[in-house]
Amino acid sequence: MLHIPRWKAAVIIIASLAGILFAAPNLLPRQMADQLPTWLPHQQISLGLDLQGGSHLLLEVDTGAITRERIANLQDTVRTAFRQPQIGYTDLAAGAESVTFTLREPGRAEEARRLLRAADADVEIVVEAGGKVLLRYPERVLNDIRRAAVDQSIEIVRRRVDETGTKEPSIQRQGTDRILLQLPGVDDPERMKQLLGRTAKMTFRLVDMNASLEDARRGRLPPGTELLPSEDREGGQQRSYVVQRRALVSGDMLTDARAATNPQTGEWVVNFRFDSTGSRRFGDVTKANVGKLFAIVLDNKVISAPVIREPILGGSGQISGSFTPQSANDLALLLRAGALPAPLNVLEERTVGPDLGSDSIRSGTIACIVGYLLICLLMIVGYGFFGLIANIALLMNLIITLAVMSALQATLTLPGIAGLVLGLAMAVDANVLIYERMREEIANGRTPFSAADAGFSRAFITILDSNLTTLIAAVLLYIFGSGPMRGFAVTLSIGIIASMFTAISLTRLLVVSWLRWARPAQLPL
């Protein structure tokens, strides 16, 4: 039946107008679009980094390092827990996922278990015959630890990126242990990679001045200490210190850090300030250890080891080392932003310079417009007046696709443009299917009205089947694909849905209205 209810016509017109309204902001320059009143649609399609230029970094949080650290800490927990009640043990060793030791008196196993439980509630304790004990973390606890580490890493990455003044960065979690960092407009991510490549864990620890470096190099260290290299060189050899494992104060107690030059020497230094807990602890420690060396350790390297000349009570201090202006500023930035819970690895980098991005947009756009105009022209050549109607539908198809992409804030990438082209091809096909069907029906001797009606209703089934087939493929590609394939799938899916609307509703509305108005004796096909 060639009758379209009034409400249906209204819905079609409203949907088309809404499409125009939502797509319109894309015609304006960015600044103007941002200034539009909030009740008007003002969102523009965001361009992928391949089109606008920028840097894409895929980071992986080394969660293995965290679990290893937890296991190492567990070893210390055993030592401290058994020190006071004097529970004897032998063969204390840390493996990849567990800590093992053997109790000297297997009879005190229950007491040992109670002490360990009190020291660390999460740990799983397995006591075997003969006093052999195995400590490990259940998978659930390890997963929680990993998740927390990734959450914290995202936060720290965000702070570090913000500190560098990068505009509109996007930081997303990907999978279980990955972070996707997108930095529009950044064309040299080297500095960013350097900043993110450091965990920046800073601790203040005492230097063990009684230990001999010679012994330490041979691996004989006093308990609770470790040998750490320093930045300084002494007679061509890297200088090392034996420092206590226990940190007196740590970097997370800092409230501020700034790079500055020392007015006397002209050297670059980093000034820092502790929070109240940090100041108190730092004051107490320096008071008790005047005359001794204390080491400022950053990522397991001693950056300086000054002598404590007097108690430092004000809560602020200064790190000097062999800094350049850049390295002093970077260190200050890292200290302000905080330490990463685990090292980050860069798995993938994709950087597109701003020029290449705009070149690709320009040539891509020109090519699409030429292809589009060519199709429009040939539609008129092939179908005359009906071709014109199809062109209105095709234009509307493009507008609606862009409108939906703006409203969803979908990202347009280069493969996305390819998806637009395939979507356009599907839209052309829908119109061609309708018109060819009408021609067939005319050839079968039907009247204009009946041929148009049959053309629409028969072609509808074909369009539905062919579009749904492609839509299913596109949706699956989106769900399981990655990167470029997803960009392609998004624009293709939106294009197909828009094409089903424009070909079936809009073309039909226009053709039917014209038929009712003109009442032609034969279809101009």
Added chain:
Amino acid sequence: MFKPIRIVKKVPNVDFFRFHKLCFALSAFMCIASVVSLATLGLNFGVDFAGGILIEARTPAAADLADMRTRINNLDLGDVALQEFGSNRDVLIRIERQGAGEKEEMAAVAKVRDALGAGVEYRRVEVVGPKVGAELIRGGILAVTLSLAGIMAYMAVRFGWRAGLSGVIAILHDCLTTVGFFSITQAQFDLNVLAAVVTIAGFSINDTVVIDDRIRENLRKYKSMDFRDLINRSVNETMARTVVTNGLVFLAVVSLLILGGPVLFGFSMAMTWGVVLGTYSTIYVAAPLEWYLAGRGSHHRHPPGDEAPAAATP
């Protein structure tokens, strides 16, 4: 308004089955050649899949490739390839995957930047570590396989399993020969090419569905017609649409090919090839295959009781 120009004036009457054996042989040959080439030569994977470094650099004056090559070779980074890209100031540098892992990969980029010195504009830098490369291959294969399975399931529900199976075989034929083409020519195979392969599959299936839809309609209309004639008739009846749509899309992708610039070139190339191949495979692979699957010896349209599923009404 003027009289529209019709390319296909009336329903043609071509026997598309006449050469079907020849076409089967041709397709089989292309598929086997592709498989053999994939098994022996393999694919020239781009940085996306193989891992490694790709740098597109623009030098201030015409690039001295020999000098740049020496400088980068001095870094001892393994296989390095340099080529002009677009203009004589643009150089494409490809460096093979650095053995150990991601850290070495990133360090290598920094070294190259140092070696080339200031003044060089880095238009594009892509560094893919081994972990991501392997995942992209796995993810790509998974996504394409599942999409094909989805297409087959939908077509089986709407047109019966024969149409679903022959449709998917036709797309597999298209995908395989396209990938085979990249293997034989050893052209770079990266994520964009994979996206193009998927586009080809999408376009080809669209064609197949249109003809299957007509077969389904004709099955109801001509109850006693020989299945071979019925398929042939359906292909002929949709010929006008095939010529117009495929012709238009062909023109659109050719304009993309000519004007789209070097970045879109690989994609448009694959698309152009795909439009031709998709049209061929629909008519000469999917349609005859359906006939074979229905038991071509019989003069019945297809086994009794195997009615095509009902079409939806608008």
